[in-house]
Amino acid sequence: MLNHECCRNRIFYRNFFRDFRLTMTARERKIIKDFHKCNFYEIFKFFQAESNKRLAATKEEKLAKRKKNEAFVNKYGFCLVDGHRERISNFRLEPPGLFRGRGDHPKMGMIKRRVQACDIIINCGRDSKIPMPPRGQMWKEVRHDNTVTWLASWVDNVQGQSKYIILNSWSKIRCESDHNKYETARRLHKFIDKIRATYREEWKSKDIFVRQRAVALYFIDKLALRVGNEKEKDQADTVGCCSLRVEHVQLHRRLMDKEYVVAFDFLGKDSIRYYKTVEVEPRVFNNLKLFVKDKGKSYYVFDCLNAHELNDHLKNLMIGLTTKVFRTYNASLTLQNQLDELTDEEATVAEKLLVYNRANRAVAILCNHQRSIPKGHQQIMENLRKKIHNKSNAINDLEAEFNELKRSATLSGTAKDKKIAECKGKQLERLKDQLKKLKLEETNREENKCVALTTSKLNYIDPRISVAWCKKNNVPIEKIFNKTQRTKFLWAIHMADENYHFPEESPVIDDDN
DNA sequence: CGGCGGACTTAGAAGATGAGTT
DNA sequence: AACTCATCTTCTAAGTCCGCCG
Incomplete structure (x- = not known):
């Protein structure tokens, strides 16, 4: 973590050093007393070399690694729930490391211990084969609680809160x-x-x-x-x-x-x-x-x-x-209203997608979902502006040329000259189109630079709104939801036809009141 | 009945992958 | 083929809210 800003934070390194000293023998503790006199650079170098090795791996090596990982997922990444094979989301334990809270966290830098078998509670079916702990170790407990959804849990040593192994987002439950x-x-x-x-x-x-x-x-x-x-x-x-x-x-x-x-x-x-x-x-x-x-x-x-x-x-x-129901309700309603308001049925798919993006952004702004400005944003914007500048110049040049050709074509009146002028005209149109796209991208990127869209898409917007909108407007659903999202929202894709409208229209079945 | 732990949902960052460009 | 940038996946912190217990 040496290359990370947080290491220079006083609270961070003090917390780390306090925990680090606790791992020392009495003799070591007598010698190693000052964080600033410690040099961790060799460790840093080692991990950086590892990372470089990974990056420099050949195609074959990468493929082999992927195969190995797939086998690993197949072995450990699934479980049976009521007879259905379900994917486990986080079947790998959280590795040891330094705690990184968000913001001004008083515990930042504390050492997160390695989780051992004796920390872990296994929760499985009464008749299921109990997974084996590592050789010579024992689980903290094995229980059969079918009133909860987790498969295993442990208590994290930094914050003392429970952590769970759970099913992934497209599981039935x-x-x-x-x-x-x-x-x-x-x-x-x-x-x-x-x-x-x-x-x-x-x-x-x-x-x-x-x-x-x-x-x-x-x-x-x-x-x-x-x-x-x-x-x-x-x-x-x-x-x-x-x-x-x-x-x-x-x-x-x-x-x-x-x-x-x-x-x-x-x-x-x-x-x-x-x-x-x-x-x-x-x-x-x-x-x-x-x-x-x-x-x-x-x-x-x-x-x-x-x-x-x-x-x-x-x-x-x-x-x-x-x-929290109010957040869900108002977020979904905002998307629906924005789509209703902004969608032009005659528009192209690209233009419609822009509308969807706008609507999505309105929701993200309502919910205050932000991200840090992406690395290199400034540079990207500059390049974009340069491109726009060049494109405009090219258009100006071409326009002059085009006018000249047009004039000589009218003067000469020959079919050949007319054709040449026509051709230039088309070229000009194409450039203008490209310029429009570039300018659009510029606005879009600038407006989006600190807005995070995925959180609202994943957690607040009734996916049936998006599904219905896609069906109604002939927009392929892949343009809105990526593969994982399509799996997560499969229920909605099946359920909603083009007439689905939030919040009303299709009948509400489970009405308790 | 209020405090607290437990369980589940929501969150942005970082890392990995992939597609397009030069 | 190398590079660049966007997108997807993984990671785990940090919320909400329920229900139990004294």
């Missing part, structure tokens, strides 16, 4: 639960008007708890915020709706040309920054003003409310309703 998630989101549609009317009414409540709950729910609905459970001190300081602190919001009665503005600035899940200014209802604004009044910056905005109470409340409004 996970597809079913995915499907259920979207059915719940669709069900919300039947209640949403009433829920919104109620929380608006509750902004006026005499009970401050009810009022805070109503404002929090408004944020979750309107801004797709996460609920924000309480966190331990030994984790990165990130927040969600209920854990927002006074320092995370700024209230502006007027800002630029907007009124009743709330400026959010906080670190959410994975320490991704949420930085938006939003116009809100005057009543929300005034409530917020009251909530933060006379409070220090480190106090909760919603000090009377916690995530559990908010979810408890939602449970009463609809069976199965929790705060």
Whole structure:
């Protein structure tokens, strides 16, 4: 990890060194006391050489390696669940290494121990052949619990949390639960008007708890915020709706040309920054003003409310309703609306794909899914601009040439000259087309540079919307979903015809309410 | 009934692979 | 054939939320 920025972080190397010293003998501990006097370069060099070897491998070597890996997957990567052969997603244990939390994590750099058989609980069928632990070792426990979905588990030594070996995303059990998630989101549609009317009414409540709950729910609905459970001190300081602190919001009665503005600035899940200014209802604004009044910056905005109470409340409004259903619902609805609005049936497949991308991006922005700017983005953009510049010049030159030819063709009136002019004209059209494409790519890339599209595609958008849209618009599904995604969403591909529309239209079967 | 651990879902980064270009 | 860049896969951290236990 020496080439990585995190090694220069004081917390990182101190945590590492503390753990490292714990692995030493008493004698070693007496000698090795200062991280900065240690030189790990030989180890670094070794691993870099290994990596280079891998890169430089011949075709045959690479093929042999792949064959070996395939055999390995076949042997260890599958299991039987209710008689069906299912693929296991992570059948390899997490290897030892240094813990890398996201953001400002107090435990970064701590040594993640190698997991041994004696750490592992095996969960398998009563009649199944129990897998063998490595020679001379024993499993921590073998159990037969069919109420959970994991096959093996252990407790990670850094954070003390359970880790699981589970089935992959296209297993029956996970597809079913995915499907259920979207059915719940669709069900919300039947209640949403009433829920919104109620929380608006509750902004006026005499009970401050009810009022805070109503404002929090408004944020979750309107801004797709996460609920924000309480966190331990030994984790990165990130927040969600209920854990927002006074320092995370700024209230502006007027800002630029907007009124009743709330400026959010906080670190959410994975320490991704949420930085938006939003116009809100005057009543929300005034409530917020009251909530933060006379409070220090480190106090909760919603000090009377916690995530559990908010979810408890939602449970009463609809069976199965929790705060995260709002994210699913609003994300899926956004995609559907955007597609409805932007799709031109006459357009080419390429143009339609651009529309899909736009719609997808709108969802990602709603959910605040971000990525770091890709390496070399600046360079790529510069090259692109250069290409555009060259293309424009070429077009200008050709255009002059073309006009000249046209004139002489009209003057001479010969068929040959006309043909030559026509040919140039076509060439010109082609160049203009290419220029258009380049410019489009430039905008698209710039707009997408810090937006992560896959998370919403994989976890928030009802795949049936995309399937229906593809069928209706004659867009091959492979253009939208890659192979893995098609497998994961096979249920949706089978289920949705071109008329599927989120959230309504096709009948909702499992309706509990 | 509230605190906490357990189980499952969501998340972006890094690494691997592959396709297109020079 | 080497290189470049995009896409796909893997990895595991970090959320949500439920249910159990004292």
